[in-house]
Amino acid sequence: MTSKSRLALPVACYVVLLVSALQTLVVPVVADIRTALDVSVSAASWVVTANLLAAAVFTPMLGRLGDLYGRRPVMLGVLAVVLLGSILAATTSDLPLLLVGRVAQAASFGLFPLAIGVLREELPPQRLTGAMALVSGMLSVGAGFGLVVTGLLMRNGGDYHELFWLATALTAIGLAGAWQLPRRAGAAAGRLDWAGAALLGLGLVLLILPLEEGNGWGWGSARVLGSLAAAVVVLVAFVLLERRVTHPLVSTRMLSHRPIVVANAAGLFLGFAMFAVFLAVSALVQTPREVAGYGFGASVLAASLVYLLPGTAGGVLTAPLGGRLVARFGAKATLVIAAVLACAGFAMLAVLHAATWEVIVGALIVNTAVTFGYAALPALLIAHVAPAETGIANSVNSISRSVGMSLGTAFVVTMMTRNAIPGPVPLPREAQFVTVFVVGAVLAAIAAAVVAGALPRVRPEPLTVAEVEADEVLGAAGLEVAGPQAGAGPLSEEVPAR
Structure with a gap:
């Protein structure tokens, strides 16, 4: 070198x-x-x-x-x-x-x-x-x-x-x-597909904007309904355009194959869960108990170091464990485990959030679930697409995760601004946080059921932990990963052949 x-x-x-x-x-x-x-x-x-x-x-x-x-x-x-x-x-x-x-x-x-x-x-x-x-x-x-x-x-x-x-x-x-x-x-x-990028960006803004502003605009207002209708029109136009261009930003074939649809839905949920728990926990712990009757009145320092850091820092340990779960049990089983963990973490936060340790443990469980899910998605994708399509499939999944993060943010903001406690600084009621956590638990349960029931059984390939880690990183980056059918090649171009 x-x-x-x-x-x-x-x-x-x-x-x-x-x-x-x-x-x-x-x-x-x-x-x-x-x-x-x-x-x-x-x-x-x-x-x-x-x-x-x-x-x-x-x-x-x-x-x-x-x-x-x-x-x-x-x-x-x-x-x-x-x-x-x-x-x-x-x-x-x-x-x-x-x-x-x-x-x-x-x-x-x-x-x-x-x-x-x-x-x-x-x-x-x-x-x-x-x-x-x-x-x-x-x-x-x-x-x-x-x-x-x-x-x-x-x-x-x-x-x-x-x-x-x-x-x-x-x-x-x-x-x-x-x-x-x-x-x-x-x-x-x-x-580069500039027109596709412009349509995708416009469609996503038109989708997320009314979800963020629905409380202020009114959920039945012309602005909300008009924005959602325009989002549908623009995103349909995006799909039609992508079918016609030689080098599409997103391959529309990736939107119709059932296992890929399930993987993208799982990515959407994982992105949602990640930012929903980030923002909800941050807002919950900074709420002054003497005013709202709940919360901890935590400073930004405490919210960052005490409540949020354990979940993110834990990723250093749980990410390799996720790779080992994929190698041992397969991507589908690992994704189900991730969804069940997320359900348990959100359910715990919905019921137990009066003590510091309860919030820390609940957030840690959800973050661990997200880490396991992110480890499973690339391996799940390469099991169901041809080797030549793995880069496209992972790029689409990356978009799904980012959109899920945006939806999680929009949902938390919507709940935090509804029916606020009157005062100089309006504060959300405790029930609003409980609703966020309950919705997270319900979505996680649905995700577990869909992954378990909708994905076909695939005989796990005999993967090493090193191969799983390589697939995980390449897949998370939206890059091409060698599939089971890929022939052996130099590792500088492909990960090891299966």
Whole structure:
């Protein structure tokens, strides 16, 4: 390896850590942003939602651009956009401009598939699987890092702008690191489906917007019904367009095969569960008990370090365990286990949330379920699609997870703004949180039943843990994974043949 190739692993680890840190930095401070900008709860929540919606569109686009033009230049472009977005967010006190900054930061989601692609190009086969597992673990480390830093910076009522200045500095470091990577030509031919990306983005905004604003607009209002109807029209137009273009953003064939539909529905639920528990627990523990009759009056520091960090930090341990479950019992069984765990975690939070340990354990169980589910999805997909379609299938599943995160955010915000307790600062009633957790438990039970009943029985392939970990990382990144029918090939291009 050249000296620049040796930088591939540390740079990949850093930029993936940056992805998840940018994702979690703002979660505990949504309430602070709302107060500082004097906007409604639903308006402030777009600081999270806009980022996730943009990520659903950007991720497959950026992965495709990396294939066409090379990973290094696309990675540099992404980091430059994220840097500008972070500076904008750090210097503005205007919500629309802040949202523009958060949309620009959403380009960071494309760094994960780009980083994995760099590893496949630069590392020898014997080092690739371990390197990808290490980079994947940075997602959990980065999420925990984001929560810790947020808590520390905001511990004495700090200014949320400091978080975006930190994001600016971290992004600048990533940009300097990516500049040192080797230059490689693009490995694919064709073009990017810009029209499909525009329609997908518009359709998702029209779908999520009325769900976020339904309480204020009125659920039977013309704006809500008109937006939902327009979303249907735009998304149908997107599907029709994707059927006609040579290089679609999303293959519509992936939307009709039953096992893939089930896998995408499971990804949708897992994304929903992840952000529903993040936002609901953060809001619950920061609610003052003396005013609302429940909650802990926790500071942002306590919400970040005491209540949310155990669930994200636990991913460092539970992610490898998820891989072992897939290797031992198969993807379908692991996904059922994940759904049952999520049901148990949400049910516990619905019934038990009066003590600190109850909230911590409930959130930890749900986060563990999400980790197991994310480990199972790539293996589930490769068992039901041809080897040539695994990259497309995982890209569609990545979009499903991002949309699920957006829906989870919208649902929590809708519940938090309904029937509020009157006061200088309206607070949600305890029943609203219970409803969020009950809905999460019900959806998890439905997911378990659907996965168990709708997926055909597949005889598990004799996989090693290393193979499962490689499939998990590649699949989560929306990249191509070798299927059971794939012939043996160099590990730098494919994971080991089955």
